[in-house]
Amino acid sequence: xxxxxxxxxxxxxxxxxxxxxxxxxxxxxxxxxxxxxxxxxxxxxxxxxxxxxxxxxxxxxxxxxxxxxxxxxxxxxxxxxxxxxxxxxxxxxxxxxxxxxxxxxxxxxxxxxxxxxxxx
Amino acid sequence: xxxxxxxxxxxxxxxxxxxxxxxxxxxxxxxxxxxxxxxxxxxxxxxxxxxxxxxxxxxxxxxxxxxxxxxxxxxxxxxxxxxxxxxxxxxxxxxxxxxxxxxxxxxxxxxxxxxxxxxxxxxxxxxxxxxxxxxxxxxxxxxxxxxxxxxxxxxxxxxxxxx
Numbered sequence: 001x002x003x004x005x006x007x008x009x010x011x012x013x014x015x016x017x018x019x020x021x022x023x024x025x026x027x028x029x030x031x032x033x034x035x036x037x038x039x040x041x042x043x044x045x046x047x048x049x050x051x052x053x054x055x056x057x058x059x060x061x062x063x064x065x066x067x068x069x070x071x072x073x074x075x076x077x078x079x080x081x082x083x084x085x086x087x088x089x090x091x092x093x094x095x096x097x098x099x100x101x102x103x104x105x106x107x108x109x110x111x112x113x114x115x116x117x118x119x120x
Numbered sequence: 121x122x123x124x125x126x127x128x129x130x131x132x133x134x135x136x137x138x139x140x141x142x143x144x145x146x147x148x149x150x151x152x153x154x155x156x157x158x159x160x161x162x163x164x165x166x167x168x169x170x171x172x173x174x175x176x177x178x179x180x181x182x183x184x185x186x187x188x189x190x191x192x193x194x195x196x197x198x199x200x201x202x203x204x205x206x207x208x209x210x211x212x213x214x215x216x217x218x219x220x221x222x223x224x225x226x227x228x229x230x231x232x233x234x235x236x237x238x239x240x241x242x243x244x245x246x247x248x249x250x251x252x253x254x255x256x257x258x259x260x261x262x263x264x265x266x267x268x269x270x271x272x273x274x275x276x277x278x279x280x281x282x283x
Binding site: 007014089090091092093094095097098099100101102103105106 | 126128140142144145146150151154155160163164165166167168223241243250
């Protein structure tokens with residue numbers, strides 16, 4: 001498996017629980033206990049998800065021993081967003097322009113045919 | 121005006137595939153020709169802001185291709201290898217963006233004759249693993265189809281107001 005940052009981010013985002021955790025953290029930092037509340041999951045299970053998010057650089061853990069609040073780090077999300085937007089635009093605009101060229105080629109062909117008297 | 125059917129449609133399939141579908145008001149011989157013509161590629165490849173030049177395009181099985189793309193964002197390139205060329209029906213090639221090396225997909229482009237001078241391109245990209253593919257899909261290559269994209273947008277909007 002690829003271990004570059006974008007791959008780690010993609011893998012981290014592929015899970016619905018982790019996406020829900022990120023959505024919760026977008027509203028502000030929270031403790032692991034607070035994060036676990038809406039889910040039917042044990043604290044260790046939530047911690048496991050947090051480790052994946054942390055590895056991708058999507059969350060930061062506080063240093064206070066007692067609470068260790070979790071906070072969102074948006075940098076990798078911006079990177080993913082930029083790459084995906086580029087990919088979509090690439091294909092959308094490639095096909096749009098191909099469409100224009102095909103029209104042009106067909107017009108040229110028609111002109112040629114009518115010049116040679118093969119048109120109607 | 122572009123008919124609704126001429127819009128790009130993006131659909132995930134299986135664990136590692138993305139299917140791009142797009143229809144054209146042109147016969148399939150012509151669509152195939154345009155897609156394999158190194159002189160025409162610079163006129164449609166990439167985004168409108170990209171200025172594309174064909175570095176290599178050896179259209180035959182085993183032949184390499186490489187397109188250089190210049191934009192205000194900088195210079196980048198795409199490359200790969202042609203695996204199968206079946207005019208005017210099919211092209212199979214590998215696709216890799218040099219900005220993200222190692223994430224190679226194999227693309228099968230099928231040209232379907234719809235009659236009445238219309239053609240449908242069905243481009244199936246097979247990614248090396250589910251993570252690469254899901255990253256694309258769930259981050260919303262097709263807007264509206266992806267929950268994550270909506271969430272990502274919300275997240276980013278919130279984050280922008282905070283920073």
